[in-house]
Each structure stands twice: as structure tokens, then as C-alpha cells.
Amino acid sequence: MKNLLPILQNIAQHLPDQLTDADKETLENIYQNSLQDLDHPEAMFGFVLAKAMRQHLSGGQSNEHIYLQKFEIPQIRLFELLIQQLPLASLTQTCANALLIQSLTRFENPVLMDIGIGTGMQIVNMLQKLAKQPDSQIKQLTVVGVEPFAEALQTAQHNLTNLLLPFEVNFVSHLALIENMSFAEIERLLPTHYDTLVINASFALHHIQKAADREKVFSYIHKLSPQVFLLSEPVSDHFEPHYGTRFRNAALHYGLVFEVIDTLEITPKEKAALKLFFSREIDDVLGQTESLRVEKQYATSQWLQLFKQTGFVLQKPLQSFETQEIQGVVLKVDLPEHYAVVFKNEEITNVFYTKPFQP
Incomplete structure (x- = not known):
């Protein structure tokens, strides 16, 4: 080869x-x-x-x-392999979920908005670990799931509502592409009362085809004033x-x-x-032809530029995780502005922990 x-x-x-x-x-x-x-x-x-x-x-x-x-193998086995066996996915999720738990645990009535929630398995895994945190203050958690595929959203509804947790979980689902929603539509998904908002997007936003729409979505997220906006993405410039x-x-x-x-x-x-x-x-x-392509991944520098031009500040609140190396794949925590899953000195996925800049 x-x-x-x-x-x-x-x-x-x-x-x-x-x-x-x-x-x-x-x-x-x-x-x-x-x-x-x-x-x-x-x-x-x-x-x-x-x-x-x-x-x-x-x-x-x-x-x-x-x-x-x-x-061909059964779809459920394929997703098990991706999450449980593929270290690129498992280390990325380990990093993201630890950051989500740290962001949510000290609040009584938080909201977690997940953009591109899929079947909800990342959030299920995170909630099961969150439930074991001895210092958790959560009494009621609202999960807002935005997802363009109806079948996946129905599965997420089933997965989240069948959890046995020491706190109440309310699931608000919305079938849509986030880039096709107005700010008012996004804002209406939030409950009337909550004490913090955390927004998560895992391997979803690189599907937004146009750079202007990515900037619009990031500006909407900034306007929602989340405590944290957490982004996980593959690393490669396929927008090129x-x-x-x-x-x-x-x-x-x-x-x-x-x-x-x-x-x-x-x-x-x-x-x-x-x-x-x-x-x-x-x-x-x-x-695919240029007009139909949806796998338009960004390189690290392109995401960093987008965060900065839309008013986000990048942070690194955690420096260690329960697992940081699997079979030569490493979760790097010593990079200046993000976390990365690395193989052979090449970044394969990124995790960005950001907050809206408040002057």
C-alpha cells in the first residue's frame, strides 16, 4: 500500500x-x-x-x-466496537464525559444541551458515572437533545428515560439540523428555570456544510451564555x-x-x-460532489479560529483522566488550548472546553 x-x-x-x-x-x-x-x-x-x-x-x-x-455485522455490534474497542472513540469520550461531569456536578437544576445527540449513548454513559459522584448536588437534570434523524432521537428517548438514577432526568427532544434553527427556536427548548447550562457537541458540527452557518451556530451558542461549551471533533481539513x-x-x-x-x-x-x-x-x-459533501472536518487551527472569532475563551480545567493511553493511542493533556487523542504523533480527535468571553 x-x-x-x-x-x-x-x-x-x-x-x-x-x-x-x-x-x-x-x-x-x-x-x-x-x-x-x-x-x-x-x-x-x-x-x-x-x-x-x-x-x-x-x-x-x-x-x-x-x-x-x-x-457486514449487526449495527449494535458495530457501535459496541466503536465505543468499547476503538481507543480513538473511547479516549475521546473519556475526556469529554469527565469534563461534562465536572461542569454539572455542583448544580441542583442544570441543563445539558446535546447537539447531535444521536442515540444518546454518550450521555447515558456520562449520566451513569455522574450518578456515582459522591459530591453531586444534582436534583433534577434537563437533557435537551437536538438531532436530525428521527429514529436515533427515538432511541435516545428510550435510552435516557429508562435509566435508574438518584436524580430526576427530563428529556426534551427536537428533530432538526441545528444550522436550520433560529436563535429563538433554540432558546425555546430550554426550561423556564435552571441554574446552569452546559452545551455538548460530539462529532456533529463538522457536518454543517457552510462556514457561515458554523459561525452562526457558534454565535447562537455564545448568546445562550452557557457555563461551558464542549466540542469533540475529528482532526483533518476535509473542508478543503x-x-x-x-x-x-x-x-x-x-x-x-x-x-x-x-x-x-x-x-x-x-x-x-x-x-x-x-x-x-x-x-x-x-x-461526493462538493455541493453534497457533509463530512467537512476541520483541522485544529480552524476550530480554534472559529472559537476565537465568535467570542469563546479556551480552557483546560482537568489535567488527568482515568485512562490516558490504550495500545499506543494517547490522550494528550499538555497542549495549550485543547485536549487531543494522538496516534503516532498525529492528532486524530480534539476535545475543546470553552466559555463565552464576558467583557
């Missing part, structure tokens, strides 16, 4: 409008040859990249090979419009993710299933 990457990178520099017949033939050969050896890690990654590039050439239409069905540059960024980021997956003590079929989960993202980053 090390020999294939420079070839694919060279082809990517010619996409979408300067591809030669020789480029197309080379791409097709890489795709077909890799397809025959998907049990080999390098071939799998080459196949995933070549597949996305072919999809881009066909105008964003997916032509995934039926052979990949042999790697130039295809060749975006390919290089994606190949580095997902190449490291695939390497981490290969270190896990799970079955080969489960490793392949995890890789195919991330291949859906690669299909979007490198396969």
Missing part, C-alpha cells in the same frame, strides 16, 4: 477535470487488484480510496461491490475544496485510523466492518 498511495495521490491531483485515460486505467487496476485481496490491510485501504475516487468520477454515485457484504489536497489530508487521517483498527484484539471480520464504517466517510470526503 505504501507504493500505491503516491500513485493514488498523483491521480487525485488530476481530479476531477484533468484525468487522462492512463490515469483512469491505473485507478481501475488498483481498484480491481485490491478487491481481490481485501483481507490484507494495505489492499483494503487502497480499495477504499480507489472506490471513493471512482465514485467521484461517476458524479457521486456509489458502486460498492457486493463482495463487501461478507464483512481542492481535491488533491483533500485526498492527502484524508489519506493521512484515515490511514492512521485504519492502523489503529489493525491493533485491536477483535476478529478480522470485525476489523473489516469497522474499516467499512469509516469508508462511508471516505466515500463522502472523496466520492
